[in-house]
Amino acid sequence: MFDWLSNKLRTASKGDGHPLGxxxxxxxxxxxxxxxxxxxxxxxxDEWLQDAHGLAGTLSPDAYRQAxxxxxxxxxxxxxxxxxxLFPQAGGMADDRWALLHTHYGYVQEAYQLxxxxxxxxxxxxAAERKELALCLLRTLRxxxxxxxxxxxxxxxxxxxxxxxxxxxxxxxxxxxLVTLGMRPYNEDGANTSIQGELLRV
Numbered sequence: 001m002f003d004w005l006s007n008k009l010r011t012a013s014k015g016d017g018h019p020l021g022x023x024x025x026x027x028x029x030x031x032x033x034x035x036x037x038x039x040x041x042x043x044x045x046d047e048w049l050q051d052a053h054g055l056a057g058t059l060s061p062d063a064y065r066q067a068x069x070x071x072x073x074x075x076x077x078x079x080x081x082x083x084x085x086l087f088p089q090a091g092g093m094a095d096d097r098w099a100l101l102h103t104h105y106g107y108v109q110e111a112y113q114l115x116x117x118x119x120x121x122x123x124x125x126x127a128a129e130r131k132e133l134a135l136c137l138l139r140t141l142r143x144x145x146x147x148x149x150x151x152x153x154x155x156x157x158x159x160x161x162x163x164x165x166x167x168x169x170x171x172x173x174x175x176x177x178l179v180t181l182g183m184r185p186y187n188e189d190g191a192n193t194s195i196q197g198e199l200l201r202v
Contacts, residue, residue: 020048020067021059030074038078038085042100045075049107052114061118065132068111072139075104076188098150105147112140116172125176134178134195137169138185141198148202170199 019025034040048055048071056064082097119125119133144166148158173179173195182192 018058021063026070038081041078042075045071046104046107049111052111056114065115076186102150105143108143109140112136134181137173137195141169142185145202
């Protein structure tokens with residue numbers, strides 16, 4: 001994974017020296033995460049995701065997208081454990097865990113929505129770029145759907161923009177013929193899914 005990141009980031013001069021601006025820096029960040037403690041682990045990731053605009057402004061588009069991908073992927077184990085701990089007692093919900101999850105998925109959604117315009121709007125994409133764009137769209141939808149699920153646990157109605165944003169992502173995927181492209185959003189996922197499949201699960 002990181003050998004491929006090295007190739008992607010080698011020419012990204014903007015952001016050189018940034019704590020997340022190289023494959024080596026990303027590897028160091030992931031290795032330093034407190035993986036045995038899900039709450040501190042997620043907070044460490046969110047320290048970067050909460051300022052996605054700042055991150056996008058200091059890294060090249062390629063470097064930003066790869067840093068985002070690594071940050072997002074590095075949080076998955078912690079997220080799984082927090083979901084399992086969301087109901088520690090029968091009939092009760094852990095408010096602190098709900099808030100952490102809800103906040104995190106909001107950061108992820110915003111961060112990926114910043115990444116989407118970095119792909120060429122009208123020009124042809126390479127096979128690798130198509131796959132990367134599909135993954136960005138898929139992960140955006142996943143974050144939105146999980147945040148929606150958390151809101152439903154609190155009996156909260158979705159914001160008016162929720163379905164409009166979902167439709168916009170679907171239309172973007174359709175314009176690139178990516179709607180039914182199968183892939184695993186994260187290594188922890190047991191099977192392939194697609195943008196169409198994720199929408200049907202909301």
